[in-house]
Amino acid sequence: MTGLHGKFYWNELMTRSAEKALAFYGETLGWSFSEFPGPTGGRYWIAMDGDDLPAGGIFEMTGPEYDGVPEHWLAYVAVDDVDGRVGMTTSNGGKLLRPPVDVTGVGRIAIVADINGAALGLITPAIGDALMDDDDDDFDDGE
Numbered sequence: 001m002t003g004l005h006g007k008f009y010w011n012e013l014m015t016r017s018a019e020k021a022l023a024f025y026g027e028t029l030g031w032s033f034s035e036f037p038g039p040t041g042g043r044y045w046i047a048m049d050g051d052d053l054p055a056g057g058i059f060e061m062t063g064p065e066y067d068g069v070p071e072h073w074l075a076y077v078a079v080d081d082v083d084g085r086v087g088m089t090t091s092n093g094g095k096l097l098r099p100p101v102d103v104t105g106v107g108r109i110a111i112v113a114d115i116n117g118a119a120l121g122l123i124t125p126a127i128g129d130a131l132m133d134d135d136d137d138d139f140d141d142g143e
Contacts (some may be wrong), residue, residue: 004078009123011056018045018060031055074111076121082108084113085122089114 015021022045025031031047038044038059045058051070061069079085082100089112090096098111107125114120 005080005123006014008075009078009125012076012121013056013058013071014061014066014074014076015058016061017064018043018058021056022060024036025058026038031072033058038115043047072119074119076109076123078125079122080124082110082122086110086112089122
């Protein structure tokens with residue numbers, strides 16, 4: 001995790017109308033989408049840019065747990081240990097918004113708020129350091 005820790009890793013749109021968001025971002029940015037089952041049920045889309053590279057995710061907020069939550073983009077930062085970093089967040093005045101959960105093929109995630117209330121996703125990616133060199137921050141090209 002040396003190369004990924006502390007770096008922004010993933011962006012996710014949390015919306016109430018995935019249909020409108022898919023149409024908007026498809027037309028505005030030229031993204032295409034692949035649908036998957038959501039990590040906690042529901043539906044989830046991976047947005048792909050023109051080169052079919054992942055650009056981010058789109059999650060449709062449904063259910064009473066999202067009442068009062070505005071639509072927003074949520075950034076995830078890669079960390080070495082989600083559970084440990086959640087503990088550090090709360091001991092330093094932040095709050096836990098969503099407890100850690102394992103997402104198959106993705107990693108372990110949690111959502112926290114900093115001391116000022118700004119939300120941030122934390123993720124320990126399932127890939128770990130496998131794609132990263134320990135010496136630099138570039139992806140390992142296998143050589």
